[in-house]
Amino acid sequence: MKAFIKIVFLILVAFTTSAQNTDALQLVKEHSSISPGAHATLFFDLNSSLSSEAKHQLVLPLNWKILSEKIFERTEGKRYMFTISTPKETLSGEYPIRFSVRIGEEYLASNATLTVKEHFQLEMEPLDLKEWVKEGDTLITPFLIQNLGNTTEKVLLHSSKGEVLNSRDTLFLAPNSSSEILVRQYVPYSERSSWMVPADLTAEIEGRKPVYSVVSIPVYSNNSKKADPYLRLPIQAGLEYLNSTFGEQRFNSVQFNISGNGYLDFDRKHHVNFLFRGPNNIHLPQLGSYDQYSLSYENQKNKIEAGDYLLRFGQLLEFGRFGRGLKFEQRIGEDRWLAFIQNARFIKSQKESFGLGYTKVLKGGNELSLRYMSKNLVQGEKSFWSNLIGISGKFEYKGLESFTEASLGNANGKIDGAIYNRLSYSLGKLRLRNEFIQAGKNYYGYYTNSRFLLNSVNYQFNSQLSAGVNTNNSNINPSLDLNVFATSPLSKVKMAYLSYMPNQKNQFFFNLTQQEREDRQIPASYHFKESFWNLTYSHNSSRFTLTTSGRMGYVNNLLAEDFAERTASYNTSVAPEFGITSWFWLGGYFEYLHTSKFSQQNELQNLIYFGGNVRLNLNNIISLNGMYRNNYTPDQLYQSRRFTNGSLVFDFKKHQLSVLAGKTYIPVSFSESRFSTFFSMKYVFRIDAPVAKNKNIGHLKGRLIGLNDDLRQKGVLLQLGPYKVLSDGSGAFEFNNVLPEKYILSIPSTFELEGVKTVSNGPLLVDIKADTTMIFDVELVKTGSVKGEIAYRLQEKYNFDESEKGDDILILAKLSNGEEEFVTRVNRRNTFNFGEVKPGDWTLEVYMPGAQTEYEIPNNIVKIKVEPDKTETASFTLNMVQRKVRFTGQEFKLSSSKR
Numbered sequence: 096m097k098a099f100i101k102i103v104f105l106i107l108v109a110f111t112t113s114a115q116n117t118d119a120l121q122l123v124k125e126h127s128s129i130s131p132g133a134h135a136t137l138f139f140d141l142n143s144s145l146s147s148e149a150k151h152q153l154v155l156p157l158n159w160k161i162l163s164e165k166i167f168e169r170t171e172g173k174r175y176m177f178t179i180s181t182p183k184e185t186l187s188g189e190y191p192i193r194f195s196v197r198i199g200e201e202y203l204a205s206n207a208t209l210t211v212k213e214h215f216q217l218e219m220e221p222l223d224l225k226e227w228v229k230e231g232d233t234l235i236t237p238f239l240i241q242n243l244g245n246t247t248e249k250v251l252l253h254s255s256k257g258e259v260l261n262s263r264d265t266l267f268l269a270p271n272s273s274s275e276i277l278v279r280q281y282v283p284y285s286e287r288s289s290w291m292v293p294a295d296l297t298a299e300i301e302g303r304k305p306v307y308s309v310v311s312i313p314v315y316s317n318n319s320k321k322a323d324p325y326l327r328l329p330i331q332a333g334l335e336y337l338n339s340t341f342g343e344q345r346f347n348s349v350q351f352n353i354s355g356n357g358y359l360d361f362d363r364k365h366h367v368n369f370l371f372r373g374p375n376n377i378h379l380p381q382l383g384s385y386d387q388y389s390l391s392y393e394n395q396k397n398k399i400e401a402g403d404y405l406l407r408f409g410q411l412l413e414f415g416r417f418g419r420g421l422k423f424e425q426r427i428g429e430d431r432w433l434a435f436i437q438n439a440r441f442i443k444s445q446k447e448s449f450g451l452g453y454t455k456v457l458k459g460g461n462e463l464s465l466r467y468m469s470k471n472l473v474q475g476e477k478s479f480w481s482n483l484i485g486i487s488g489k490f491e492y493k494g495l496e497s498f499t500e501a502s503l504g505n506a507n508g509k510i511d512g513a514i515y516n517r518l519s520y521s522l523g524k525l526r527l528r529n530e531f532i533q534a535g536k537n538y539y540g541y542y543t544n545s546r547f548l549l550n551s552v553n554y555q556f557n558s559q560l561s562a563g564v565n566t567n568n569s570n571i572n573p574s575l576d577l578n579v580f581a582t583s584p585l586s587k588v589k590m591a592y593l594s595y596m597p598n599q600k601n602q603f604f605f606n607l608t609q610q611e612r613e614d615r616q617i618p619a620s621y622h623f624k625e626s627f628w629n630l631t632y633s634h635n636s637s638r639f640t641l642t643t644s645g646r647m648g649y650v651n652n653l654l655a656e657d658f659a660e661r662t663a664s665y666n667t668s669v670a671p672e673f674g675i676t677s678w679f680w681l682g683g684y685f686e687y688l689h690t691s692k693f694s695q696q697n698e699l700q701n702l703i704y705f706g707g708n709v710r711l712n713l714n715n716i717i718s719l720n721g722m723y724r725n726n727y728t729p730d731q732l733y734q735s736r737r738f739t740n741g742s743l744v745f746d747f748k749k750h751q752l753s754v755l756a757g758k759t760y761i762p763v764s765f766s767e768s769r770f771s772t773f774f775s776m777k778y779v780f781r782i783d784a785p786v787a788k789n790k791n792i793g794h795l796k797g798r799l800i801g802l803n804d805d806l807r808q809k810g811v812l813l814q815l816g817p818y819k820v821l822s823d824g825s826g827a828f829e830f831n832n833v834l835p836e837k838y839i840l841s842i843p844s845t846f847e848l849e850g851v852k853t854v855s856n857g858p859l860l861v862d863i864k865a866d867t868t869m870i871f872d873v874e875l876v877k878t879g880s881v882k883g884e885i886a887y888r889l890q891e892k893y894n895f896d897e898s899e900k901g902d903d904i905l906i907l908a909k910l911s912n913g914e915e916e917f918v919t920r921v922n923r924r925n926t927f928n929f930g931e932v933k934p935g936d937w938t939l940e941v942y943m944p945g946a947q948t949e950y951e952i953p954n955n956i957v958k959i960k961v962e963p964d965k966t967e968t969a970s971f972t973l974n975m976v977q978r979k980v981r982f983t984g985q986e987f988k989l990s991s992s993k994r
Contacts, residue, residue: 119143120196120203128210131245132183139175145198146172154193158182184271186245187213216243219308227313232282236294237275242268251299253637254278282314289315304598315821325785330355333779337384341771359786366393398424406437410515411502412468412483414541417576429456441576446471462489481506481539494521504538511535526553545571561594585613604631612730620729623692624651638674650690652697664690680710693729718744736760751779792832793863799826801874814841835865850878852931877963878931885925886972909940932961941971949976
């Protein structure tokens with residue numbers, strides 16, 4: 096019992112002593128966190144009058160190092176400074192550091208904690224790439240993915256062109272580790288002789304930017320492609336049947352369709368574009384059932400459009416009018432002239448028009464334009480001409496872009512005007528934009544009695560975050576064609592927004608908005624003022640997309656009375672889309688609204704909108720697209736809307752069959768029912784019509800001959816300058832569309848052709864002539880080889896060690912047959928080798944160049960017969976020349992003298 100009390104007493108004394116000295120050794124400065132591979136500095140203060148006798152020690156985690164150590168004397172004690180480094184492979188986490196000091200029997204200690212931050216570094220690169228592959232092959236490409244960071248990463252792997260073989264889609268990669276990933280893909284067939292196939296791998300990590308690696312590998316065709324020296328114009332010819340209803344009316348039409356678009360010469364200086372569709376079956380222009388006859392020709396200086404064309408003649412005079420006539424443009428230097436005549440087709444208030452314009456190009460790409468236009472208009476039973484002149488200028492300078500147009504018009508004896516301006520300015524991360532339109536009541540251009548104002552300010556903080564403010568006030572009256580029918584509701588909008596995009600997959604958009612919208616149609620279906628906040632989230636990945644939003648605010652319904660009571664309003668929507676496979680997608684749409692803005696009596700309504708869509712694309716042969724929508728909000732129906740739409744297309748390259756059906760909303764005021772159903776079936780035949788022949792190209796055809804039966808002829812790679820092809824199953828090959836020149840035809844060495852060479856000596860020189868096809872067969876032969884060795888000895892009674900041979904002896908071996916000659920040097924192992932020697936009789940000679948008096952090679956020339964797939968051997972002997980003393984009987988006296 097006394098012993099136990101004594102032990103407890105000693106422990107208490109020790110604890111009390113330690114407690115009394117907690118302030119004697121203190122950590123002064125500590126880093127809160129550090130990156131792996133970086134360094135940090137720590138300070139410790141020792142407060143003791145006996146510091147001169149102190150012995151210290153700093154204990155670090157494994158493999159950490161002390162870069163420098165300094166001790167500073169203080170009034171009573173010392174200050175210790177340590178600079179330490181962490182290994183690059185240090186994992187993230189907290190690490191303890193202990194600093195201790197011993198003064199005699201007294202022991203002091205201070206603990207520190209250093210946090211190593213997370214470090215992300217994922218790298219990926221392709222390995223062991225093939226030099227080339229053949230069409231129809233299965234290509235397997237290895238990629239090395241390395242985690243050079245200090246945290247375990249969860250990696251999602253996928254390839255846009257193939258599939259991952261030796262790993263699941265999700266890979267867990269430890270720090271400082273790597274994994275080899277194999278990507279397998281099928282190399283498709285093509286009409287081309289050669290092309291490039293990409294092999295890629297994407298590694299996605301949640302919350303980080305994906306890591307992507309791609310490499311392109313040459314692909315060569317197995318079969319010789321037919322030469323086509325012609326430039327061809329793609330033409331489509333077909334028939335289309337359309338059945339449509341509008342209210343109680345039913346329409347049927349059958350139309351032919353011929354179209355083409357392409358160049359007429361190899362220099363791409365002459366271009367033509369045409370469309371002929373008829374006969375005339377104009378019932379619903381919105382469905383595209385009208386006839387059209389259009390022809391456009393363009394060269395480097397002129398452009399002519401004849402028949403039906405879309406006219407854009409400035410922003411104010413005529414921004415978009417479809418009609419029949421003629422338009423001519425000419426370029427003189429940098430300047431441009433334009434003249435046109437046109438009879439509008441799809442607007443009852445306008446008939447014929449004509450105009451003339453000139454554009455002067457100034458320095459720096461700036462422009463100044465003058466325009467004149469006159470058009471015949473109809474109002475009720477009265478027709479009149481509107482004569483318009485306009486001037487516009489485009490200006491760009493150091494982030495400033497401006498386009499301004501001003502116009503004056505004279506109609507019905509009254510003069511009025513219009514002005515348009517678009518201005519944008521960029522200064523670093525700041526973007527400013529302004530756009531406005533003002534047109535008078537008696538101005539009859541594209542706009543009449545119109546006002547439009549847009550202002551926006553945007554600041555891009557970084558690649559992820561941006562913010563901005565914009566206002567939009569729209570009260571415009573554009574003269575729109577029926578085939579692009581849309582109304583222009585009155586609209587006033589003020590909005591402030593914030594956009595955050597943490598990575599390429601995810602985006603958040605938040606905005607505060609005040610707006611007023613009014614329907615111009617009679618009777619009006621909406622007129623409201625609204626204030627709300629809205630949050631939208633978007634996600635986009637390889638097999639899943641999602642857009643969802645939520646909105647809350649207040650609405651003033653102005654349909655029933657000017658001062659309607661303000662009510663709360665909110666709505667939410669979600670639109671997901673899933674990739675069941677890479678070629679089959681399903682999507683949906685759901686929206687719920689709680690609002691009074693569409694009620695004539697200002698009553699709160701619960702509105703539900705839903706729909707779905709499907710997408711299928713099978714081997715680019717079968718394409719299916721379909722969508723359904725139960726309804727739209729009234730303020731979305733200011734233009735034609737599809738409620739049901741489906742298309743099925745069978746594409747067989749030269750032939751295409753498509754079926755289209757659906758139900759759409761066409762907001763025209765003369766009909767009680769504004770819905771139309773339609774069904775169409777269309778057949779198209781594609782023609783590549785020859786329009787020019789390239790006479791400045793040549794062709795080379797040939798065959799690989801002389802091959803043994805056991806050596807394959809298919810898939811042998813041949814190279815003609817920069818051109819490469821593969822031989823087919825019979826050994827035939829073709830180089831088509833080759834520029835006239837002299838080339839070297841070669842067969843690059845491959846494992847499959849080891850031991851095979853051409854019979855002809857030297858390079859195969861081919862001279863390609865223009866507009867000709869050259870026939871050139873390549874004779875191949877299986878080869879043999881010749882090996883030899885050198886033995887070292889004198890006479891039988893002498894012993895001769897190889898070490899006695901001088902190191903400076905040069906021994907050469909020569910193999911010749913009267914036409915070809917090969918020379919090689921005997922190596923240090925006293926052997927030599929001639930590989931890939933054509934079969935036949937050869938002479939082998941071993942010799943030492945220059946005068947050689949100490950060694951000789953007797954019988955140094957032998958005859959050898961080389962046979963395919965066999966190795967002939969020969970041995971030679973190197974002898975040391977014996978030296979003999981000859982006595983003549985004469986006497987010689989030797990003497991020496993001193994000087």
